[in-house]
Amino acid sequence: MNLLTDLFLSFARIGAFTFGGGYAMLSLLEHECVEKKQWLTEDEMAEVTVIAESTPGPIAINCATYTGLKLAGIKGAVCATLGMVLPSFFVLLIISAFLKNVLTIPLVAKALRGIRAAVVVLILRAGYQMFRNILKKTPDKKSAIGFFAFFLILTLCSLLLAWHIPTILMILAAGIMGYILFSRKGAAK
Amino acid sequence: MIILELFLQFLKIGAFAFGGAYGAIPLIRETVLSMGWMDEAQLMNLLGISESTPGPIMVNAATMTGFDQAGIPGALVATLGVILPSFLIMLIIPYLQKRWAGHKVIRMAIRGIKPCLAGIIIATGIHLFIQIVTSSDQKTFDWKILLITAVLIAVSVLFRKNKQKPISPILLILLSAIIGMLFL
Numbered sequence: 001m002n003l004l005t006d007l008f009l010s011f012a013r014i015g016a017f018t019f020g021g022g023y024a025m026l027s028l029l030e031h032e033c034v035e036k037k038q039w040l041t042e043d044e045m046a047e048v049t050v051i052a053e054s055t056p057g058p059i060a061i062n063c064a065t066y067t068g069l070k071l072a073g074i075k076g077a078v079c080a081t082l083g084m085v086l087p088s089f090f091v092l093l094i095i096s097a098f099l100k101n102v103l104t105i106p107l108v109a110k111a112l113r114g115i116r117a118a119v120v121v122l123i124l125r126a127g128y129q130m131f132r133n134i135l136k137k138t139p140d141k142k143s144a145i146g147f148f149a150f151f152l153i154l155t156l157c158s159l160l161l162a163w164h165i166p167t168i169l170m171i172l173a174a175g176i177m178g179y180i181l182f183s184r185k186g187a188a189k
Numbered sequence: 190m191i192i193l194e195l196f197l198q199f200l201k202i203g204a205f206a207f208g209g210a211y212g213a214i215p216l217i218r219e220t221v222l223s224m225g226w227m228d229e230a231q232l233m234n235l236l237g238i239s240e241s242t243p244g245p246i247m248v249n250a251a252t253m254t255g256f257d258q259a260g261i262p263g264a265l266v267a268t269l270g271v272i273l274p275s276f277l278i279m280l281i282i283p284y285l286q287k288r289w290a291g292h293k294v295i296r297m298a299i300r301g302i303k304p305c306l307a308g309i310i311i312a313t314g315i316h317l318f319i320q321i322v323t324s325s326d327q328k329t330f331d332w333k334i335l336l337i338t339a340v341l342i343a344v345s346v347l348f349r350k351n352k353q354k355p356i357s358p359i360l361l362i363l364l365s366a367i368i369g370m371l372f373l
Binding site for chain 2: 015016017018019020021022023024025051052053054055056057058059060061062065066069070074077081084085087088089091092093095096097099103107110111112113114115116117118119120121122123124125126127128129130131134138143144145146147148149150151152153154155156159160164166167168170171173174175176177178179181182183
């Protein structure tokens with residue numbers, strides 16, 4: 001099989017059958033790209049994960065673009081990324097097209113209302129896991145807890161009291177504060 | 190112009206969503222509400238469906254919002270917008286990789302951004318929780334949703350204790366859908 005087709009199909013298969021988003025895909029991507037096809041070494045896979053975590057955007061897209069680019073240049077990057085995106089694109093198109101009709105079925109509406117609770121639990125869990133991972137890795141727990149608590153409270157105030165602080169502004173502020181604080185600490189050592 | 194707006198708003202989400210889909214949810218929420226594209230109930234449907242369908246959650250949310258606002262062209266531009274930042278970043282990274290991995294400015298900024306995001310995500314979760322237990326008029330209290338949430342939390346905690354790994358999102362979603370169909 002042509003490499004470009006292979007890239008497209010491999011990533012399409014992962015995109016089409018993995019539930020739970022990018023983090024859930026990482027182990028499947030590793031199986032496909034490292035063990036089965038030997039497109040990436042284990043080190044490269046670990047590196048993609050680190051890069052994906054420190055750059056914005058969907059993690060699955062980071063992995064697909066990186067692998068495609070490494071194997072077949074820009075064309076490979078485009079094929080792998082398209083493969084990752086297209087299955088869910090079509091699935092969501094179909095769902096969106098019928099959603100209004102389907103929502104009038106009482107059982108579906110009830111299921112979706114139940115799912116709201118799962119969405120909340122998954123969001124809280126993701127935030128908690130993220131914070132735990134940060135605490136495990138950081139050499140400076142106090143600063144991490146400080147950042148976490150400050151922005152948690154600020155966001156809650158913003159949401160509950162309708163302060164409307166844009167999230168992007170908070171992320172940018174955290175980045176600048178992080179740079180100022182940690183570069184000073186680094187200099188002090 | 191809705192097509193251009195969809196593209197730009199999702200480009201913004203793709204460019205600022207650190208830490209995967211859950212980092213994007215506060216941004217998606219803010220965007221669809223402030224643009225008047227959805228209300229809170231539609232937002233919860235969007236999140237529920239994006240998380241219970243296969244593929245990258247951000248891509249799913251972009252496709253659905255885009256289609257909802259402007260049909261297939263809308264779905265295309267929103268999806269393109271959300272993936273473009275990471276696609277472009279990954280294209281240039283090989284050229285600055287050595288500098289990227291050790292780049293002090295970026296590393297220190299990320300050390301501030303990560304815990305900030307964890308805080309924003311948990312605050313958003315708490316806020317959405319308040320939204321779903323107080324129904325839309327903010328007066329009636331939805332005991333059933335509160336109970337379902339408590340059951341789901343208990344199940345995930347027990348699952349983690351017994352199996353030493355977190356319960357898969359789709360299992361939790363299936364469970365919540367079944368409980369919803371039976372008791373709501």
